[in-house]
Amino acid sequence: MKKKIRAVQYGVGPIGAAIVRLMREKKSIEIIGAIDTDPAKAGRDLGEVAGAADAPWGVKVTDDAAAMLAESADVVIHSTSTLLPSVMDQLMACLAAESCVVSTCEELAYPFRKYPKLVTQLDAEAKTWGVALIGTGVNPGFVMDKLLITLSAASQQIESARAIRIVDASKRRLPLQKKVGAGMTVEEFRAQVAAGGIKHHGLPESVAMVSDALGLDVDVITESIEPVVARERLTTPFLEVEAGQVAGVFQIARGLAGGEEKIYMELQMYAGATEPGDTAEITGNPTLTLTIPGGTHGDMATAAVVVNCIPAILDAPAGLRTSRDLPMCFLPPGARP
Amino acid sequence: MKKKIRAVQYGVGPIGAAIVRLMREKKSIEIIGAIDTDPAKAGRDLGEVAGAADAPWGVKVTDDAAAMLAESADVVIHSTSTLLPSVMDQLMACLAAESCVVSTCEELAYPFRKYPKLVTQLDAEAKTWGVALIGTGVNPGFVMDKLLITLSAASQQIESARAIRIVDASKRRLPLQKKVGAGMTVEEFRAQVAAGGIKHHGLPESVAMVSDALGLDVDVITESIEPVVARERLTTPFLEVEAGQVAGVFQIARGLAGGEEKIYMELQMYAGATEPGDTAEITGNPTLTLTIPGGTHGDMATAAVVVNCIPAILDAPAGLRTSRDLPMCFLPPGARP
Known part of the structure; x- marks a missing residue:
């Protein structure tokens, strides 16, 4: 039997909270930690921050991104911001930690026209470390494309x-x-x-x-x-x-x-x-x-698209991917790791 | 610039005819020949058999499958029959010719429960020759799955x-x-x-x-x-x-x-x-x-799904694939080879 997918949540706002609650239901995923710089969240239990009914989870939210990423999760679920330039450092740090990334950053969903230089940087860094990243969600990423x-x-x-x-x-x-x-x-x-x-x-x-x-x-x-x-x-x-x-x-x-x-x-x-x-x-x-x-309900479907996408991004060739490239499907909660 | 995709049509019934007419519109595909054992078709021009407005195409229909497959097309589009056991020899011959296969054989769309032994045979043969095959169409393959x-x-x-x-x-x-x-x-x-x-x-x-x-x-x-x-x-x-x-x-x-x-x-x-x-x-x-x-109109959509699937099956890992695994999309007529 394979090991569980080790996941880190980067950003525990409303969408991040919905994502971790959903990941928690998947037997194939283990949430090993979460990153959030909000002093009202850092240091607390992730389940409590996410408003989960089964909190506490015994998993901490930390504001020390570098230390958390050093755990080299299989995948980082990234949901901190909409604009790609503002999250480049975060994404590059995830890739350098040899983690795949699924991000809700809207501008990462298809950045080739607006940010060709950032695309080159992200794609090269991902290939250097043998990992893949994708920006997705319900819109952009699913319902209109x-x-x-x-x-x-x-x-x-x-x-x-x-x-x-x-x-x-x-x-x-x-x-x-x-x-x-x-x-x-x-x-x-x-x-x-x-x-x-x-x-x-x-x-x-x-x-x-x-x-x-x-x-x-x-x-x-x-x-x-x-x-x-x-x-x-x-x-x-x-x-x-x-x-x-x-x-x-x-x-x-x-x-x-x-x-x-x-x-x-x-x-x-x-x-x-x-x-x-x-x-x-x-x-x-x-x-x-x-x-x-x-x-399709925005928050609920974005959390679903992101979590369901995890196996596909782990299987994808290294580099920058988009929802155009990957087969979309459901990750059954009971699926074996 | 890459070469065109060299395609052979195996079976020129109503669906096969719709498929070749559509392939003919794609700049990235070259139809190098077709196989049909019907004496009313063998030896004739494929465009004429397919009822194409721009016939003749200068491409022959032959009843000599072995000779045609020996040309080692990049992909064989196979549409001869519904039941998997009846087309096993045809599919195995395509794979042994090192050609990928897109087939409209309905039972090939997801044969794992009904034909586990045939699945093993097809998957092993495809992997031996480094090619992939898929059964698809509008139904099964698209609209209900x-x-x-x-x-x-x-x-x-x-x-x-x-x-x-x-x-x-x-x-x-x-x-x-x-x-x-x-x-x-x-x-x-x-x-x-x-x-x-x-x-x-x-x-x-x-x-x-x-x-x-x-x-x-x-x-x-x-x-x-x-x-x-x-x-x-x-x-x-x-x-x-x-x-x-x-x-x-x-x-x-x-x-x-x-x-x-x-x-x-x-x-x-x-x-x-x-x-x-x-x-x-x-x-x-x-x-x-x-x-x-x-x-979705059955014949028209089946021809579309099959032809649009060609780039994906050429890119897919060797073995038996299904429409569940592959991203579905459109092959633009003007797309470069």
């Missing part, structure tokens, strides 16, 4: 692709509701957008991945973000939105080839969305549409 | 799975309509079922693949097949079905674990089906449902 690419396997010829994701933010946690601007005035919203405080990241990464996979030769990717304004008063478990205030975001990313729109991605994430769901469509021969009525 | 398995990547916990495929057989070719019994009396239908003449093969293979991928521990797989009886007169482009005659099949396969139903697959394939479509559902945390309204 991988599903579309999987669907494309049934296509004889493809002209264009669309993905539409509608999320009812009122059913999500407070940080997500704040991230989409719920409860703000339109002016506050626009100021926050300008300051970089409001935005779901990852749409251009999904557009780039889909363009490469489907051969759509996108040369320009555009992005827009607008407020969805509440028409009537809304109450969520966490906050209230008055009529005329912002309920959330309406984002569009487009991929153009020679000026022609080839890829359209639309993300609506607002409190009170009445028809949440995911839709992926390929126009071509044949035209194929796939829908997930109700949609 | 791979899509479900891909969806499962967003699952935290899974209790059971369902796949329902409804096909309007009146829009399909005559052999398919005959295969589902359209136009027969119920008595003829039952006699044909008993004689093995009527049945869509592949449901137990999909059940087995999904059970293994989702960890559902299915120990018994059952199958049933019933006629769908026409309530009123139907006319298809190929035949007529009177009220009271059979319009097609209604097949169910179940996967049981310790007597409990864990997997349910239903295939309705009949002339006049009013709501064609594909549905895949995972019950668990969360429960996820995916639908393809209108469904």
Whole structure:
């Protein structure tokens, strides 16, 4: 019998907490530790920090990343931040510790256009140490790109692709509701957008991945973000939105080839969305549409995609991988190590 | 620049013809020949046999399999028959010629339960020659198994799975309509079922693949097949079905674990089906449902899945592979070899 997969959690925010709770259910995984620099978390039991029903786990959260990484885990699950440049040092340290990495960093999901130099660095470092890394999650990583690419396997010829994701933010946690601007005035919203405080990241990464996979030769990717304004008063478990205030975001990313729109991605994430769901469509021969009525719950599905991806990244060739390359599947809780 | 992928088509029936027409559109593939023992095809131009608009292609169909395979193509696309034992010699000959194989043989899609000895033989032979083989297509291979398995990547916990495929057989070719019994009396239908003449093969293979991928521990797989009886007169482009005659099949396969139903697959394939479509559902945390309204056209999608799979099988480790293992995607027509 093989040994269990030794995993370290890097970052124990809401997503990291969901990830460790899920890893805890998998017989093939042993969580050997966690890293978080928040003084309110460091030094405490990971199960308690993660709000697990079966806490304490006897596994500590530490703020000493170097010491933790020196344990050379088989895999580090990394969920600290959205922007790739801000996590480069963390990722490079994980790779140098000879650990594979699964990261929820949205910009790592498909960084080839925006960060070619960082890609070269990460890929080279991973190959030096014989490990693989991937950025993934539900979006980017699954619902607006991988599903579309999987669907494309049934296509004889493809002209264009669309993905539409509608999320009812009122059913999500407070940080997500704040991230989409719920409860703000339109002016506050626009100021926050300008300051970089409001935005779901990852749409251009999904557009780039889909363009490469489907051969759509996108040369320009555009992005827009607008407020969805509440028409009537809304109450969520966490906050209230008055009529005329912002309920959330309406984002569009487009991929153009020679000026022609080839890829359209639309993300609506607002409190009170009445028809949440995911839709992926390929126009071509044949035209194929796939829908997930109700949609895939963001936090829950991101934790699932990340944990389920662990065996695939351990099996993958060394280097930088993306969800485009790897077969996606479920890691059964009782699966033997 | 790399050389083109040299492909041989083994079997030029309706599916083989659709496959070669599609391969012909891919710049990265060169069709070097085709094998068919039908005297009405052997010796003729492949483009003409396949009904291609741009025929002749200057590529011959031959009935001399050994001579054709001796050309050692990079990949043989094999579509001659449904039952694995009947094509073992053909598959072994392809592997011994050091060619990878993508086959539409339904029983090859996931043969581990029914044919463990043949699996051992095929896997060993493929490894001996350093090539990989796979059985795939739209069903089994994609719509009732791979899509479900891909969806499962967003699952935290899974209790059971369902796949329902409804096909309007009146829009399909005559052999398919005959295969589902359209136009027969119920008595003829039952006699044909008993004689093995009527049945869509592949449901137990999909059940087995999904059970293994989702960890559902299915120990018994059952199958049933019933006629769908026409309530009123139907006319298809190929035949007529009177009220009271059979319009097609209604097949169910179940996967049981310790007597409990864990997997349910239903295939309705009949002339006049009013709501064609594909549905895949995972019950668990969360429960996820995916639908393809209108469904995936069988012949067209099988040709697509097979041709799109070629790069993946050439890249795969030597041995017997399944669509569970490989990332599914599209092969862009203009992709460089």
